[in-house]
Amino acid sequence: MKLDFARAALAAAAAGRSAAIATNLRSGLQTLVEGSDRTGDLALDQACLAAIEAAVRDDRSTTIDTAEGPVFIEVFNPSLRCLVVGAVHIAQPLAQMAALAGYAVTIIDPRSAFASEARFPGVSLSTEWPDDAFAVLRPDRRTAIVTLTHDPKIDDPALTAALRSDAFYIGALGSKKTHAARCRRLAEAGFGERDLARIHGPVGLDIGALSPAEIAVSILAQITATLRADRVKARAAA
């Protein structure tokens, strides 16, 4: 592989764009595809370009057969993101674990005493109110959102913005009672049952988690199960 291609593809993904590298597995010839730009010595016909487009859309690297031999299409899509609202104790292990699992993590908390560099070294922090922060961060279908403050002043605007986004996962910390009250408030604000069903509350898989790190495990496990739901389904059907 040309290191320049890998660098360019990773830079595109980091900037929120998609890219792909196509490699002929017989000749080793390679082309970088970014939008309508193509760089490299592997010629790509219409069928190849269509396969690349599909692979990028499905976020799935794959090998296709061509007359000139197998071609491996490697997809470079923007990172998965995890937006955590509430710079509380649980957010500390969650930020570390989510980063290990490959998520770009941002912690959002308007209380700057909580969202401090000292408490979250090296983690991207925002001290905006969640609705303002989300307007900039623009959560998409590769984003997980977790609210941890269980303070309606902070969580409710976050959940409102989350429900208006395509985020693949929305989770909210709080007891069953807290969650029921939260759903009532959101229903009064105009959200329907199908919207509210998108919120995982109480957050996390029920594994009896007690400590902040254990709760972070249960949350990251639930995010993973949601992200990989089609794999679980395929296995159940087999």
Added chain:
Amino acid sequence: MDDRQQIVKQVEDWRAAGKGVALATVVTTWGSSPRPVGSKLAVAEGGAFVGSVSGGCIEGAVVQEALDAIRDGKPRLLDFGVTNEQAWEVGLACGGKVQVYVERVE
């Protein structure tokens, strides 16, 4: 940083230090393979490696091929599976099959 970003970063560091590097990538899987398509293993001259293309069953063989690729510059497409002739040495205990592409980093 995800696995791939970390591996490319390591490749850059090795290259900056003047070392030859090869990259092995899982390009096809059948059945229950431990690592999905796109998983990578980077190997430097001298035998240091990061990442993985299996649960550890075939890494030894892939590192050998990668070192050869660093030397001769030729890409290689390797098949591993229980039906492989080398099954006793480098077969996949899980019963899956994988195809691994090995190329020198230019």
